[in-house]
Amino acid sequence: MSRHDELRAIALAEFAMAGFAATSLQRIADLAGMSKASVLYHFESKERLLAEIVNPALDDLDMLIVSIDQAGALRHSDFVERFVDLLLTHRQVVPLVINQGATLDDVPVMHRATLLMRRISELFRLASGSTLEKLRFGVAFGGVAYTLAAAERLGLNGEIPIDEVRSALLEILHDLLVPADPRIA
């Protein structure tokens, strides 16, 4: 792994655990065994470092949204499955966006995250459904994302195999979303 990637991995772990604002470049440098100036040599700014960490996950989310738009309609289970896989793939980035997206919305890359999440909600026409439907989707996707984010903090899983988590999440989402918008069959 290149020094560049190593720094990114260290920063991701720290950002996810302690938060972006609370993680100083000095701390990242210490963990990597180099000087703060060296970190800023690899990444021109702290925001840029955050962007390089978060953007790959957002790119995948963007692709998922685009593919749904192009299809016009999508089978419900297909979307749920792909969404869960996306969350699991970018497991470490999820807490970052979930827990600190609101706080860091003035940072471009986090604003992008907010916009993408809004598009996800619009995709399901949350704005036009009944209150019950809106909240059903909110609880479902928010709950899955937040559970992944808070998992190790509350000791909810940790040692559970990914496959098991995946199938359980799929079942839960299926239960929650079955009586949903019929446009997405």
Next chain:
Amino acid sequence: MSRHDELRAIALAEFAMAGFAATSLQRIADLAGMSKASVLYHFESKERLLAEIVNPALDDLDMLIVSIDQAGALRHSDFVERFVDLLLTHRQVVPLVINQGATLDDVPVMHRATLLMRRISELFRLASGSTLEKLRFGVAFGGVAYTLAAAERLGLNGEIPIDEVRSALLEILHDLLVPADPRIA
């Protein structure tokens, strides 16, 4: 409303929206139309200000847990109803704890929040249930809490009457938790 309470309300709104670390005492002072030194006259420190904001909600949560412990067992719907009411009552505090609890766990009042959340999860024996059960509870409670926290940010509700939100959340939680631990009937 006393000047003291006014400051608390201003700080709560800012902490919830922008985050604790990102909200400076200077900004709170500006919004209240006074000097930073005056804010520190009313609250001896920034952490103390946070504690006075969060503790009332944690006190209520503590009381809920104690009453369940004393009862030995609790009807499922009773707990769910009381929990939802608690979240709705302290609606503004929820995003603070949810989004920034992990980041600020070294702050005593936030650590208290973490411990209480852990006790909630233990109450439902999340550690001994199946993976599916664990995640079901995680998604349910995390989802409800997070949905309230993210509500206005993503424009999911905002103008929906509280009563409607309340009944919808109760229905969703009921659906999710019905096939749950039989010890809490």
Next chain:
DNA sequence: CAGAAACCTGGCCGATCGGTCAGTACGGTG
């Protein structure tokens, strides 16, 4: 009225933040 108590302020402190810059070490490459 006098004095205590509550309230508020500007100025200052040390610490830390993200970021800049000149300069050093070094492995290729002609």
Next chain:
DNA sequence: CACCGTACTGACCGATCGGCCAGGTTTCTG
């Protein structure tokens, strides 16, 4: 050899942070 791009560093910068303090003002109270 000279030259160059990459990697890295210590010293420094301005800004901002939470917090402290001496002292001024306002308000309550005997």
